[in-house]
Amino acid sequence: MRDSWHDAGHLIRLVLVLVLAAATFLVVRRAVIPEAFGMYGHYRPGALEDVQSRPLRFAGQAECAACHEDQAKVKSAGRHARTGCEACHGPLAAHAADPGGTKPRIEDIPGLCQGCHEKDAAKPSGFPQVARAEHYGGTGPCESCHQPHSPKLQ
Ligand code: HEC
Ligand code: HEC
Ligand code: HEC
Ligand code: HEC
Numbered sequence: 001m002r003d004s005w006h007d008a009g010h011l012i013r014l015v016l017v018l019v020l021a022a023a024t025f026l027v028v029r030r031a032v033i034p035e036a037f038g039m040y041g042h043y044r045p046g047a048l049e050d051v052q053s054r055p056l057r058f059a060g061q062a063e064c065a066a067c068h069e070d071q072a073k074v075k076s077a078g079r080h081a082r083t084g085c086e087a088c089h090g091p092l093a094a095h096a097a098d099p100g101g102t103k104p105r106i107e108d109i110p111g112l113c114q115g116c117h118e119k120d121a122a123k124p125s126g127f128p129q130v131a132r133a134e135h136y137g138g139t140g141p142c143e144s145c146h147q148p149h150s151p152k153l154q
Contacts, residue, residue: 059096061085078150113142
């Protein structure tokens with residue numbers, strides 16, 4: 001009798017260790033989970049405010065068009081009609097709010113065009129694409145032949 005109690009002691013100690021581990025887990029979890037977690041779903045509701053409070057970086061095409069009517073008009077008649085201004089010019093909310101303060105420039109125009117148009121077997125075959133190295137000298141500035149806002153050559 002004494003022996004079997006002696007053997008069960010091992011199991012009891014093991015159970016105690018597991019209970020202690022589970023209790024520690026619950027205490028730590030309670031301490032580190034942010035308040036209100038799970039209010040709307042499996043996330044922290046404050047995350048919405050964090051994202052909301054970030055400054056806007058994109059102005060949106062309608063804003064650009066209000067001041068740059070000519071470019072907007074040319075673009076809407078060409079094959080880049082559905083490519084947004086800021087897809088090429090980058091995020092320009094700061095410029096739209098204060099046009100004199102920043103002068104937008106595209107540093108690497110061929111690189112920009114290539115980003116969308118470089119030939120790649122993974123692209124849909126109907127999408128206009130060229131291998132830059134073989135297309136009209138490779139390093140030639142794309143915009144010397146293609147008007148960026150309406151790129152089709154007549
Ligand atoms: C409130 C009017 C206004 C808005 C909105 C505006 N711009 Fe401008 N933009 C200007 C003015 C004015 C200049 C000329 C600034 C200068 O020369 O100092 C300019 C200059 C530019 C230039 C440089 C032109 C050059 O000569 O090199 C680009 C590119 C440009 N804007 C693109 C955009 C885009 C894209 C948007 C939309 C995100 C936009 N702008 C929104 C007024 C505006
Ligand atoms: C497919 C890419 C692309 C799109 C889309 C695009 N642009 Fe441009 N834009 C360019 C390039 C490239 C230049 C030449 C930039 C340079 O020389 O720094 C340019 C030049 C300009 C200029 C300087 C004056 C001129 O006509 O050359 C303005 C202003 C401008 N863009 C405004 C806009 C606005 C507004 C929109 C949206 C209605 C727009 N762009 C859409 C690529 C684009
Ligand atoms: C953000 C992606 C994007 C960028 C950057 C871009 N394009 Fe495009 N381009 C397009 C899309 C989308 C189309 C239209 C595809 C369609 O209509 O099916 C297009 C169409 C074209 C066409 C086909 C015209 C035709 O009718 O055959 C040419 C040429 C072209 N782009 C040249 C350029 C040049 C040059 C630049 C750089 C100044 C440039 N693109 C930058 C997305 C882009
Ligand atoms: C010397 C003039 C010239 C230069 C520079 C040039 N292109 Fe072209 N591009 C053309 C001509 C002409 C065509 C139409 C005939 C053809 O498909 O060869 C064309 C067609 C295209 C097409 C449409 C292909 C299709 O399948 O519909 C794309 C996309 C294009 N060019 C992108 C670019 C890009 C990106 C650059 C810069 C890296 C560039 N081009 C530089 C003359 C030029």
